[in-house]
Amino acid sequence: MGDWVIEPATVEALPDILQIEEACFSAPWTRKMLEAELTGNPFAHFLLAKRVTPGEAGSAAIVGYLCFWVVFEEVRLMNLAVIESMRHKGIARALVMQALEVGVAQAAMRAVLEVRASNHAAHALYRSLGFRDVTTRPTYYTNPIEDALLMELDPIVSESGRLTQQAGREGGRIRPLQ
Numbered sequence: 001m002g003d004w005v006i007e008p009a010t011v012e013a014l015p016d017i018l019q020i021e022e023a024c025f026s027a028p029w030t031r032k033m034l035e036a037e038l039t040g041n042p043f044a045h046f047l048l049a050k051r052v053t054p055g056e057a058g059s060a061a062i063v064g065y066l067c068f069w070v071v072f073e074e075v076r077l078m079n080l081a082v083i084e085s086m087r088h089k090g091i092a093r094a095l096v097m098q099a100l101e102v103g104v105a106q107a108a109m110r111a112v113l114e115v116r117a118s119n120h121a122a123h124a125l126y127r128s129l130g131f132r133d134v135t136t137r138p139t140y141y142t143n144p145i146e147d148a149l150l151m152e153l154d155p156i157v158s159e160s161g162r163l164t165q166q167a168g169r170e171g172g173r174i175r176p177l178q
């Protein structure tokens with residue numbers, strides 16, 4: 001059994017992120033798209049979840065990530081994935097909560113995201129964090145063509161405050177953002 005931490009991504013993580021992206025999505029972001037978020041987008045933040053194996057100093061494999069934007073009063077969750085072998089450990093929940101905290105620290109009031117209509121795991125994750133369904137965007141996705149569900153958490157503060165206590169029970173550690 002290992003432990004995991006969350007920390008900001010650097011561009012050196014790009015190959016690992018791309019590998020996870022291609023394993024997790026039917027229409028993955030390209031290397032160029034990921035690189036633009038890591039290096040060229042002033043609104044973008046990129047968090048990594050890393051598995052730390054006890055006894056192996058310095059060994060920390062990337063097991064998940066979250067790309068999000070803070071655009072004035074809004075946090076936009078853009079891209080989230082956790083490798084299959086590390087799912088159901090609270091890692092995605094911790095990544096989203098960290099993003100909400102970063103957003104609140106920058107005066108964001110609400111959070112929004114789009115998710116494939118068939119992605120029941122992600123719906124359950126976001127609902128467990130207090131997000132609610134707002135509307136459907138017909139044929140928003142390609143490969144395969146599918147509707148998007150627009151979800152929103154408004155306001156952020158009360159919900160993320162409630163959920164910080166839940167994350168404490170999960171056992172992951174969160175490193176402060178630099």
Ligand SMILES: CC(C)(COP(=O)(O)OP(=O)(O)OC[C@H]1O[C@@H](n2cnc3c(N)ncnc32)[C@H](O)[C@@H]1OP(=O)(O)O)[C@@H](O)C(=O)NCCC(=O)NCCS
Nearest residue numbers: 080081082087088089090091092093115121122124125128
């Ligand atoms: C969706 C995804 C990010 C969840 O990652 P995860 O680390 O396993 O999620 P967590 O362990 O933090 O789960 C938190 C909550 O989400 C819900 N959830 C997560 N996976 C679920 C599943 N397969 N079925 C039902 N609910 C699920 C549960 O409510 C869970 O809380 P619980 O463990 O107390 O029941 C992961 O399955 C994934 O990477 N999927 C492929 C990529 C993807 O769909 N990304 C999201 C695009 S919007």
